[in-house]
Amino acid sequence: HIDNPAVLYMDGVSVSFDGFKALNSLSMVIAPGEMRAIIGPNGAGKTTMMDVITGKTRPDTGTIIFTDNANSQHDLTRFDEADVANLGVGRKFQKPSVIESLTVFENLEMSLKGGRSIWQALLHKLTAEKAQKLDDILDMIDLADKREELAGNLSHGQKQWLEIGMLLGQEPQLLLIDEPAAGMTDEETMKTAELFKRLAQKHSLMVVEHDMDFIEALDCKVTVLHEGHVLAEGSLATVKANPQVIEVYLGR
Numbered sequence: 001h002i003d004n005p006a007v008l009y010m011d012g013v014s015v016s017f018d019g020f021k022a023l024n025s026l027s028m029v030i031a032p033g034e035m036r037a038i039i040g041p042n043g044a045g046k047t048t049m050m051d052v053i054t055g056k057t058r059p060d061t062g063t064i065i066f067t068d069n070a071n072s073q074h075d076l077t078r079f080d081e082a083d084v085a086n087l088g089v090g091r092k093f094q095k096p097s098v099i100e101s102l103t104v105f106e107n108l109e110m111s112l113k114g115g116r117s118i119w120q121a122l123l124h125k126l127t128a129e130k131a132q133k134l135d136d137i138l139d140m141i142d143l144a145d146k147r148e149e150l151a152g153n154l155s156h157g158q159k160q161w162l163e164i165g166m167l168l169g170q171e172p173q174l175l176l177i178d179e180p181a182a183g184m185t186d187e188e189t190m191k192t193a194e195l196f197k198r199l200a201q202k203h204s205l206m207v208v209e210h211d212m213d214f215i216e217a218l219d220c221k222v223t224v225l226h227e228g229h230v231l232a233e234g235s236l237a238t239v240k241a242n243p244q245v246i247e248v249y250l251g252r
């Protein structure tokens with residue numbers, strides 16, 4: 001038992017594909033309510049890291065402990081993807097998967113925890129508590145004025161925000177988000193940074209991203225991955241000034 005447990009505690013996590021170490025003794029700790037940016041060149045192991053946390057890939061060795069809202073600890077290496085999601089780890093892939101023929105509100109309704117069918121959602125069978133929750137999510141993702149808009153009519157950035165709202169419907173404690181700023185306009189990118197700062201007041205976030213302006217706007221601790229392990233960790237300014245980081249990014 002630990003008094004102030006990390007939301008995520010990873011230690012010595014390794015994964016090999018045909019003898020190639022995609023993760024090589026990766027260790028990382030995410031504190032409650034922390035936002036962390038993860039950067040690193042292509043092939044550094046960022047996707048594989050998300051895969052082992054979310055139960056998509058089982059590590060060969062290492063420990064991954066998640067502490068849920070009730071302060072119970074779970075060894076994530078024992079669970080599959082659906083179970084990890086149910087424990088409170090939400091993952092957002094790069095490509096939005098909203099249902100374009102439904103409204104913003106209907107997409108959010110379908111995402112609510114507790115397994116709702118599309119028909120229940122379309123009939124708007126909502127308790128007052130759930131309706132309030134959806135309104136809170138709409139405010140969080142700044143789409144309250146698009147509530148009745150078909151998701152298909154949203155901009156790329158708005159679809160990404162809606163999908164983040166759909167993750168919130170699952171009441172995750174830890175959110176893993178893959179390249180949120182990809183394909184966004186500068187204005188959408190900065191709005192996304194503001195959204196993430198709001199999210200970080202209630203959730204822990206791990207954000208994989210290449211866009212340095214976006215990471216700067218997040219103003220959070222940065223972890224640099226290289227060859228499957230942590231090369232550097234600290235503020236963006238600190239890691240940018242690290243000679244090993246400079247070599248990895250520029251020296252080849």
Ligand code: ADP
Pocket residue numbers: 017021022040041042043044045046047048049
């Ligand atoms: P990143 O997301 O940082 O670009 P990845 O985690 O996708 O890095 O990949 C890390 C390394 O592992 C790469 O060299 C990649 O080719 C390899 N890799 C990832 N997934 C697989 C797989 N399923 N089979 C074989 N090799 C893989």
